Amino acid sequence: MEHELLRKLRSAMAAAGHDALVAFSQDNVTYTAGFLVPSHASNRFRRTITVLAGDTFAAQIVVNVEENLARQRSRFSDIRAYNQFTQDPADVLADTLTDAGVGSGQIAIELDYMPAQDYIRLRERLPQAKFVPCRELYFNSRMVKTDEEIAVLEKVGRLTDLVVGEVLRQVRPGMTEKSVAQIIGNMMLEGGCDGLKCQVGSGVRSGITNCTPTDKAIEKGDVVRVEILGDMKQYRSNVTRTAVVGEPTDEQREIWSVMIGAREACKAMLKPGTAVADLYRCYVAYLRERGIEPTLKFLGHGIGQTIHEEPYITDTRTVVLEPNITCTMEPLYMIPGRMGFHVEDMYRITPTGFDAITGMITPNDELIRIG
């Protein structure tokens, strides 16, 4: 029988009246094929495309240097390789859709990602076909995770929760942000990650939303913000902690208690049936009532094959929570030029509420003390 995720995609396709579903982006292709073609991440001139059509047709288009690997690792057995220098992958796609018998059908395709040039060529080749977006279809399928996906998210999430605590215990004044990042890198890789990113911001740099680690030394009195984004088998973790070197000031304590209070108020709403827009409104109202204007226009985001995916927790989204949605919540408040506060954890919605994927090993209900 076909893999669970392919059956899920076919049933969404059929429900929407599509004859075919075509993915171009790294995340949607990897989700569909079950493995990442290395060139897909490293070389934007090499297309990797998946095609599902009707009840049974499934093919993957890859650049010829990746053909052997795709034959070994893809969920698809029909692998169509093309020569990067002499063939147009859009022609291979047109031929594939014709072979599948859907050359004049309704084709759901990543219009928000596929290059304009491929779209222009495909319309020339298949003038009878109707091309419609598949963004929402993939968003909605990916949002609700299978047990297999949840197992990986839990593994990488818990490792990240452990590592962020271990590293903050090792930080001493005088260490640079880069050296902290290096410890994080080693521990995440030793723990079984395939890769990671991290942000370390200290002192005024904690007030920069995306703070790439620098040679700045961590000093007494600094707020230190550490965000870790792990990769494991194409699934991601995202955990952030805020610490202070020495004793926090009254101002820092007060701001932090508002951040944590907002998070707890939102946790109480984290269950099936809650609209993400209401969750966001609860967050914003909690902060504003206490004199804090939220820095970001969202409270959190779905997490899976990409760090950010649906549901974004914001009032511009209409998603209602349901079981096995995985997401983060990340109360964040930056005071540019002074300091920043940020706590982020991963959650899974259960039939009756939620499971915290992270936050049990390294809680941050109070500002973590360093030194």
Added chain:
Amino acid sequence: MEHELLRKLRSAMAAAGHDALVAFSQDNVTYTAGFLVPSHASNRFRRTITVLAGDTFAAQIVVNVEENLARQRSRFSDIRAYNQFTQDPADVLADTLTDAGVGSGQIAIELDYMPAQDYIRLRERLPQAKFVPCRELYFNSRMVKTDEEIAVLEKVGRLTDLVVGEVLRQVRPGMTEKSVAQIIGNMMLEGGCDGLKCQVGSGVRSGITNCTPTDKAIEKGDVVRVEILGDMKQYRSNVTRTAVVGEPTDEQREIWSVMIGAREACKAMLKPGTAVADLYRCYVAYLRERGIEPTLKFLGHGIGQTIHEEPYITDTRTVVLEPNITCTMEPLYMIPGRMGFHVEDMYRITPTGFDAITGMITPNDELIRIG
């Protein structure tokens, strides 16, 4: 005065009769704006776009969460931020082109990268405009480096050349591929890189072209192939070395002498006026005359803001070498299921020949001995 690279792009634009030049891809936007917008690398739903028009117009479009950083770090002073949830960046682009007075002009734009959806919207908004590809324009501008670019490439190249030698001296039988990768990671970051990738393949795994490091232990008799790809200030290095644990066999020595012989034959042609197609043909002929069929369909590739860029050294390209082109040459021969051989260095074309950017610190004229 405008930055040298912007003047270069404007002059290529004018020569081709374009009224505007629009970039969407991470590499072309970063090349143009002089810095990487973090979201550009991490979130495919957030567009980052540069627009040059006429003699003076220059604007950069970024998602609003990146606005402050762009105002600090971009070469462009006209920063136009959009809200990811409520605005269509293609509309912001249409408005920008209209403001620049080129709404009905000839617009060179990344048709091979911009999403089809943005193209469809842009054509609706600017029905009088003519959209043409800018792929070759960017390829050709980026291929020939400025002194500023060469200085960074030399710095990251020499670091990589040093690190690959240091790490191979530390390898002992029993160490895993992943632990070798970890040492490489630490040394590259300590040396000033912002990031890196590396491949470590030992034993039969040396015969896999892209060999992600695993938990396999390195054993006596293994061929060990180490490829390092460094990132420094958005420029890349790419250096590969092949080593043997213990004494190489006669077969290994013979294959290696053919690889190095091919490289030396090609080096003799590495100067202005040589067609890359001829360089590739020389390589292929050298190997075939000695009974070896090259594994890859190219001998090397340009290197700069991306690992792979023009000129690809292959007979499907018409580029003729000129001063300040930077490229790699990478003789590579994989015997799947047995072992693989690969040596890669970086070169800069000079007015009379070439400078080897790498290979002076850690030569690989003979197979490197481990253990």
